[in-house]
Amino acid sequence: MDSIIEYSPILVKGTITTIELTLASAVLALAISFIVGLARFSRYRLVRAAAICYLEFFRGTSAIVQMFFIYYVLPLMGIHFSPLTAGILACGCNLGSYGSEVVRGAIQSVNRGQHEAALALNYTTYQRYRYVLIPQAVPVMIPTFSNLLIELMKLTAVASLITISDLTFMAQIIRVQTALTLEPFLVILVIYFIIATALVQFTKLVERKFSKGRQMVSDGGR
Numbered sequence: 001m002d003s004i005i006e007y008s009p010i011l012v013k014g015t016i017t018t019i020e021l022t023l024a025s026a027v028l029a030l031a032i033s034f035i036v037g038l039a040r041f042s043r044y045r046l047v048r049a050a051a052i053c054y055l056e057f058f059r060g061t062s063a064i065v066q067m068f069f070i071y072y073v074l075p076l077m078g079i080h081f082s083p084l085t086a087g088i089l090a091c092g093c094n095l096g097s098y099g100s101e102v103v104r105g106a107i108q109s110v111n112r113g114q115h116e117a118a119l120a121l122n123y124t125t126y127q128r129y130r131y132v133l134i135p136q137a138v139p140v141m142i143p144t145f146s147n148l149l150i151e152l153m154k155l156t157a158v159a160s161l162i163t164i165s166d167l168t169f170m171a172q173i174i175r176v177q178t179a180l181t182l183e184p185f186l187v188i189l190v191i192y193f194i195i196a197t198a199l200v201q202f203t204k205l206v207e208r209k210f211s212k213g214r215q216m217v218s219d220g221g222r
Contacts, residue, residue: 025092028092037051059098071086071162095155099148
């Protein structure tokens, strides 16, 4: 264990990289989730078709293959990304495809009467989604988004395969230099658990906030 303590600076660096990769990928995945999810409701067939193609491609292929393609294959076409950027793109695009189905399902779960009421008030499409449908759908999305966020955090471990210096990459360095296997991987196991717990607590806070607002609306503001 003394050897692990000696290598603690690189474990700290790996932890920071893992958190950065997780948060940046989560922001990208969230944006993609709403863009693709809402595109499924577009009145234009081409937009709907593009959204479905995106969904099926990223949901139907391996995240590791996607990551390798972005980092190793795209440079052959003249498109270059740093390891961290490639990891963010692969993780964000992959989880965004699953998130888009969460958005679509949550919006479809909104009572049909709400759609009709918005139309009766002569709301534009933007106003209908912005002020009526999305605010009611968000509380439904949060629990599933919480699960996807944890899956995203675990997915970042494979980013070490494209030389990103995350926790898994640093554990491999310690294993090679010290011939220890149990200790470094036990330490990063605990660190991953701590990060996951923090993410779960954060999403629970967000869920309580939105649920409280939803309850106030249901109670008529009383």
